Amino acid sequence: MVPLFYNARSLWARRLSTGLTVVGLGLVVFVFSAVLMLANGIESALASGGDASNAVILRKGATGELVSGVERDAVRILTTDPAVASGPDGAPLVSGELVVLVTLPRGGTQEMNTTARGISAGSFTARPEVRLVSGRKPRSGTNEVALGSALVGSSPDATLGGELHFAQQRWPVVGVFEARGGAFESELWADATRLGAAFGRDGFSSALVRLRSPVAVADFVKRVEADPRFTLEAKPEPEYWADQASGLATFIRVLGLFVSFVFSVGAVLGAMITMYAQVATRIAELGMLRAVGFRRRSVLASVVAESAMLGAAGGVLGALGALATRWIHIRTLNFQTFAEVSFGFTPTPGIVVGALLFGTLMGLLGGLLPALRAARLSILDALRA
């Protein structure tokens, strides 16, 4: 084997072209890993909502709460199911909830859509992951709202003690809650009846049912589907949120991978040009190696290894750049729920390893043709060079 430090030092000896190539490869790896981290971030922002003991009730066929409707009667019937858990006060934990979009000013002339969730008595109790971090819960029968922590500061009055204006009414902010980074953190919560009145809506969008244990969920789902008294369906709550996230995350993932793929062709060509130049300027060295007895395949492996180093360096650069995006947070519209969500770039070991492999693979591919040329050189021609 031709030693690898020979390749490393040869790359270093031409550090300008090496550097530029690595930056090119790094940019592609950056896009690749940043996009995967973003899709991941979206999934964990939206999909981490949900408790395994809960089921979400929607109208049959509804893809989300916004387009669903659940009658008050249906909610009452659900409370009679034997598997439903009871709250501290003994009342069954079935909460009719109303989901509407409200428009809040974003400062200046811009506006943003935010999900407002009308809640009932059991809504907080049934969601252990939702935790007040300041203030208190909204009292029922009032216009008080609690803000998800991601909303704080997103609109001029969206702070504890502030007062929001929508649907021609005032909504004082009395509390802020967190939800382990989940989708609820991008919502504002108010009393379902008051919210319904303000928006002229009777009934609910959905109902959240807390069951005695997670194992009771599957049977409950079947019972709801089979019940002739209503046309509703039930979904385990985690599954519901995962579904909500999957569309956007998949879209970003597919788009990102497509863009990375297109860019990678350019980066591979860049690596190829660099490696052709490396081979061309080192023909005499390669001829000497062949003369003293290194086989064609050693020379081939040496050039491929060198190109792979180039790619691995690009992989490291791109992965580091992508990791730096951890400190960036994004708010955007989830077109599945039409509400703004807030999320970040979430790295995983898999993405980092994938980034390094992707970079190395690009280098490897770019090195193949130059390596073949190097291996096929006639020794005598090379020595004359």
Added chain:
Amino acid sequence: MSLEAVPAALPMVRLEGVSKTYRRGTVAVPVLEAVDLSIATGAFEAFMGPSGSGKSTLLNLISGLDRPSTGIVEVAGRNLAELDDRELSDWRAAHVGFIFQLYNLIPVLTAAENVELPLLLTPLSRAERRRHVAAALDLVGLSHRVSHRPPQMSGGEQQRVAIARAIVTDPDLIIADEPTGDLDRKAAEAVLDLFGVLHQELHKTLVMVTHDPHAAERAGRVHHLEKGVLQ
């Protein structure tokens, strides 16, 4: 040049009816014609002749870098025609040390790393390789420049590093194509003195091509090539 004690000893190099023709487009260019040659084991022989007379071509045939159009090339009792390309690579690694006019050192490697290269094709351990490298560099008088790189060395020093590289595997045959062609008088003398040591003290077989009559004087026998024909 006496043939050592055993007259029946195999010659190191034996060429029989060797010719080489290059093809330039459709035209066949004869470069060597019917060369018969024998070089004894332990001999130091030189080839001279005008530019284009086929000296390098002959050397390339002897060292297994090229194949004859017709005829037999036998080195250390081995008919090189029997070896395929890969076997020929391995054979060169085991039997031939190369010294080039332009040294052909790798500029990003230190003197020691350059010398070590051919040893990477042997099963020697790291420690053994290091010992061989140190001994070879010591022999060429460059122990103090082990970690210097070629661009930091004079031409004469670089050629001495190349000589160390050529002998480090203890090959049967050392091939040098105009080893002093790029050196000044003094550096050339140092290189030729080293050849004397390789020949007389280490009993290596040396085959050298040169334009320099001073260099040729050091050889035991000088062959003259004229338009591809051995005189």
